[in-house]
Amino acid sequence: MIPGEIIVADDGPLLANLQLATLTLAVANTGDRPIQVGSHYHFFETNEALRFDRAAARGFRLNIPAGTAVRFEAGDTKEVELVALAGLREVYGLNAKINGRLDAKPVARLVSDGKKLKSTPRSRS
Numbered sequence: 001m002i003p004g005e006i007i008v009a010d011d012g013p014l015l016a017n018l019q020l021a022t023l024t025l026a027v028a029n030t031g032d033r034p035i036q037v038g039s040h041y042h043f044f045e046t047n048e049a050l051r052f053d054r055a056a057a058r059g060f061r062l063n064i065p066a067g068t069a070v071r072f073e074a075g076d077t078k079e080v081e082l083v084a085l086a087g088l089r090e091v092y093g094l095n096a097k098i099n100g101r102l103d104a105k106p107v108a109r110l111v112s113d114g115k116k117l118k119s120t121p122r123s124r125s
Contacts, residue, residue, distance in 0.1 A: 021084040022063055027052040029072040037062060038069045043082055045095040059085050059102040 001007075008014075029035055031049030043057040050072060060082035062070055070080055085091070091098040 016065075017063060017083045020086055022081055023056060023060065024079055024081050025052045025057060026077055026079050027072060028077040029074055032074050034071055034073050036069045036071045039064050039066050042085065042091045042094055042098065045091075045097045057082060058098075059089065061085055 028051045029049060030051050031047070035047045035050060037043065037046050037050075040061055043060050043062065044054055063081040063083035064070065070078075072078065085102065089102040090100060091102060092100070
């Protein structure tokens, strides 16, 4: 054995996210440059040039291996599979649309035209 070496069982492919909800969405990049989204980024909070059902994507991330990303070329549309966030289901930072528990009262809403997101202030109690 080499110090730091990791030896994994050779029992076939490793399976992840088996017990978590998934959904498939069509995503269109309406911007003029490529957009790349990492494996653990809260998909709801991605670049607003990406058009998809944001309400459905709340609490989900890309269902791809850790450390990888999906690239959306300008003008292209592709389908992606999302997987539910697990654990405490808290999201902080990113584009500051949630900044708290996902299962609490929603703090972001879609504007009536469905194209832009606006944040609703959270009460500090």
